[in-house]
Structures are given as structure tokens and as C-alpha cells.
Amino acid sequence: MFNQKKKFQEYLKSKSLAFSKERKIILDEVFSTSGHFEAEDLLFSLRKKKKRVSRATVYRTLDLLVKSGSVSKINFGEAHSHYEHILEQEYHGHLVCLKCGKIIEFENEKIGKLKNEEAKRNNFQIMRHSLEFYGYCSRCRK
Amino acid sequence: MFNQKKKFQEYLKSKSLAFSKERKIILDEVFSTSGHFEAEDLLFSLRKKKKRVSRATVYRTLDLLVKSGSVSKINFGEAHSHYEHILEQEYHGHLVCLKCGKIIEFENEKIGKLKNEEAKRNNFQIMRHSLEFYGYCSRCRK
DNA sequence: TTAACAATTGAGATTCAGTCTCAATCTCAA
DNA sequence: TTGAGATTGAGACTGAATCTCAATTGTTAA
Incomplete structure (x- = not known):
């Protein structure tokens, strides 16, 4: 956590960007929640706490967080x-249930091997990955 | 190709849905393009060929194609x-260049092993997957 | 300290992919 | 021939995300 927060601050410094009040509020909120969240959820939990930050700033700051490498953007097939x-966890993926929407995280070092193999084979410098398995969880499979 | 087209027709039949003129037009167009495409591109290439199918029908038919299992929807981090x-190819992923947007496909049977491992471990019935590596291609890396 | 400039913000307008509505049309089994 | 249900197109609508722009807040150089 601390490292990630620091990483963001260092990123800002390296780009001569300010660690403003609003950016601090958002950073703290992001790292106070565990697991996944959506931009709108973040916005509304800040509203509930009377910490007013505009929607534009939330999205702008999330972009910065992604660029700094302390947050990642994932897509679960929704809009x-x-x-x-x-x-x-570096070798991290998700199982997404197509029926109930449940999301299970997993970690598997095979992802690292795969990444290295394909990076070498295609002469690619891989920065991050996204791996989702879609199917039915134990409850939802018949 | 043929198998996939047939698969779609069988899916329609199994759901008592019609293989209408419009669905045929879209199916043919989808399987005449190679690699990846976007819904709007498909719409406009049909327009160019004077084959008028409405936007709603294009999206509706793409959904059916996905459900039938002959087309898959992927997300490259764009809107x-x-x-x-x-x-x-069953064990198929993408390398996406963050600078020039180039997309390289790869196939690696390690994906199958990973899939089986995680399916078993989490008691999940996996139907499909999505694997993307983001980074810089040989041209764009310094 | 001040002047000049750049970064930051919020409010609301805007964009854009994708979905929905609904009346008109088609299909096909009885 | 009838009617129930499937299908379609046009355009309205939605909702996430982005953009605009004037006001505000640093920051830097002199």
C-alpha cells in the first residue's frame, strides 16, 4: 500500500505535477477500498463523505494512477x-461468473512464464497484462 | 469458417430464430473480414456496399454470434x-502495443494448462477466456 | 514582492458506443 | 387465412467518459 501511494507521489514529482488536495483525497479513497471498484462508486463514496471532488477530477486522477502504475484498469465485459x-501479486487473473457476476481472483506463476515466452518470441516489451476466464461458478453451474 | 457459419445457423435453429436476409448479410461480412473488427466498421462497410442493415440489427446480430460461440468479443482497453x-486456435491471446496500437496474435498451449488448473482449483466451468499483454512492440520500444 | 506562466479544478456541455422503443413487416404452423 | 411470435429500421435514449473554459491555485524568475 505505502509503496503504491509513494509510487504515485513520485510519478507526480517526476512529471512536475502537483500532489493536490483532490489527488490526495482520491488516492486515500482508492487505497482504503479493497479489491475492485468502479469510477462512479468512488465518486459517490466521496460524495457520501462530503469530500467534494468533481467527476472530471476523479477520472483524470484515475488516469494518472494508472499511468503511474499503482492502479490498473480492468474490463469484465461490461460497458x-x-x-x-x-x-x-504479479501473476494475477480473474474468474468471472457469467450468471451471478461473482469475481474470483487467482494467482498463477504460469502467467509469468507465458509472458516471458511471448515477449521474447515477438520482441515485445510487456508492461502489464489482463487475463479473464469467463464461465460458471460452483453455485451457478448445473 | 464453414463450420463457424454452420454453427451459427444451428444455434438459430435450436432457438427457433430465423436465418433472415439481414443475419445472412452480417454473417457473410463478418467471415469475409480477417482478424479483428469493430461493430461500427462492419456497419459502414455494409453501407458502402449498399447493403442496408440498421445499426440495431448489427448489434443484435453480433450478440447472437457471440452467444452462438462463433464470434468473440474482445476488449483492448479502448472504449x-x-x-x-x-x-x-483455442489457446489464443493478444499483444497490444501501447504506442502504435499494433496487435499481434499468439497461440500458446500454456493457456490451456492454466485454464484447467484454475477451473479445477476454483470449481469453475470455464467457457472462454481473454488474455492481453500490453506493452511496446519492437518498433516502439527504445 | 510581484509579474508571468503553468497546472488544477468544477460545472456542465458534449461525445459516442451501445440499447431501447415501437410500429410496420415478415414467417410459418394450424 | 389467421394469428402469434420473430424481425426489422429509425430514431430516441442512456450512461460512461471526455472536453471546454473560466476561475483558482501553485511556481518560478526577476
């Missing part, structure tokens, strides 16, 4: 994006 | 979705 703060 | 017709 809008989800975010999650990056943990220590 | 809108991309589609691709499903090939024989």
Missing part, C-alpha cells in the same frame, strides 16, 4: 471499466 | 469493443 490497486 | 471470429 464501464473497473479498477483495482496493484498488489504485490 | 468500444472489438470482435473476432473464432478460429480453430
Whole structure:
């Protein structure tokens, strides 16, 4: 957590951007929630706490967080994006239930091997990945 | 290709849905393009060929194609979705260049192993997957 | 300290992919 | 031939995300 927060502050510094009041509010909120969240949820939980930050600033700051590498943007096949703060887990994916929407995280070091293989084979410098398996969870499969 | 087209027709039959003129037009167009495409592109290439099908029908038919399992919907981190017709390749992912947007496909049977491992571990019935590596291609990396 | 400039913000307008509505049309089994 | 249900197109609508722009807040150089 601390590292990630610091990472963001360092990113701002390196780009001569300010660590403004609003950016601090958003950063704290992001790292106080666990797991995944949506931009609109973040906006409304700030509203509930009377911490007024505009929608534009929320989206702008989320972009910065993604660029700084402390948050990642994921897509679960819905219209809008989800975010999650990056943990220590590096080889991380999701199982998404097509019926009830449940999301299970997993970690599997095979992802790292795959990443290295394909990076080498295609002469690609891989920065991040996204891996989702869609199907039916134990409750929803018949 | 043929198999996939047939698969769609069988899906329609199994749901007592018609293989209408419009659905045929869209099906043919989808399988005449290679690789990835976007819904709006499809719409406009049909317009150019004077084959008028409404936007609603294009989206509706793409949904059916996805449900039938002959086309898959992918997300490359942009606001809108991309589609691709499903090939024989089962263990298939993408490398997406963050600078020039180039997309390289790859196939790697490690994906199958990963899928089986996680399906078993989490008691999940996996229907499909999506794997994207984001980074810089050989041209764009310094 | 001040002047000049850049970064930051909020409110609301705007965009754009995708969905919905609904009347008109088509299909096909009885 | 009838009617129930499937299908369609046009355009209204939705909702996430972006853009605009004037006001405000740093920051830097002199």
C-alpha cells in the first residue's frame, strides 16, 4: 500500500505535477477500498463523505494512477471499466461468473512464464497484462 | 469458417430464430473480414456496399454470434469493443502495443494448462477466456 | 514582492458506443 | 387465412467518459 501511494507521489514529482488536495483525497479513497471498484462508486463514496471532488477530477486522477502504475484498469465485459490497486501479486487473473457476476481472483506463476515466452518470441516489451476466464461458478453451474 | 457459419445457423435453429436476409448479410461480412473488427466498421462497410442493415440489427446480430460461440468479443482497453471470429486456435491471446496500437496474435498451449488448473482449483466451468499483454512492440520500444 | 506562466479544478456541455422503443413487416404452423 | 411470435429500421435514449473554459491555485524568475 505505502509503496503504491509513494509510487504515485513520485510519478507526480517526476512529471512536475502537483500532489493536490483532490489527488490526495482520491488516492486515500482508492487505497482504503479493497479489491475492485468502479469510477462512479468512488465518486459517490466521496460524495457520501462530503469530500467534494468533481467527476472530471476523479477520472483524470484515475488516469494518472494508472499511468503511474499503482492502479490498473480492468474490463469484465461490461460497458464501464473497473479498477483495482496493484498488489504485490504479479501473476494475477480473474474468474468471472457469467450468471451471478461473482469475481474470483487467482494467482498463477504460469502467467509469468507465458509472458516471458511471448515477449521474447515477438520482441515485445510487456508492461502489464489482463487475463479473464469467463464461465460458471460452483453455485451457478448445473 | 464453414463450420463457424454452420454453427451459427444451428444455434438459430435450436432457438427457433430465423436465418433472415439481414443475419445472412452480417454473417457473410463478418467471415469475409480477417482478424479483428469493430461493430461500427462492419456497419459502414455494409453501407458502402449498399447493403442496408440498421445499426440495431448489427448489434443484435453480433450478440447472437457471440452467444452462438462463433464470434468473440474482445476488449483492448479502448472504449468500444472489438470482435473476432473464432478460429480453430483455442489457446489464443493478444499483444497490444501501447504506442502504435499494433496487435499481434499468439497461440500458446500454456493457456490451456492454466485454464484447467484454475477451473479445477476454483470449481469453475470455464467457457472462454481473454488474455492481453500490453506493452511496446519492437518498433516502439527504445 | 510581484509579474508571468503553468497546472488544477468544477460545472456542465458534449461525445459516442451501445440499447431501447415501437410500429410496420415478415414467417410459418394450424 | 389467421394469428402469434420473430424481425426489422429509425430514431430516441442512456450512461460512461471526455472536453471546454473560466476561475483558482501553485511556481518560478526577476
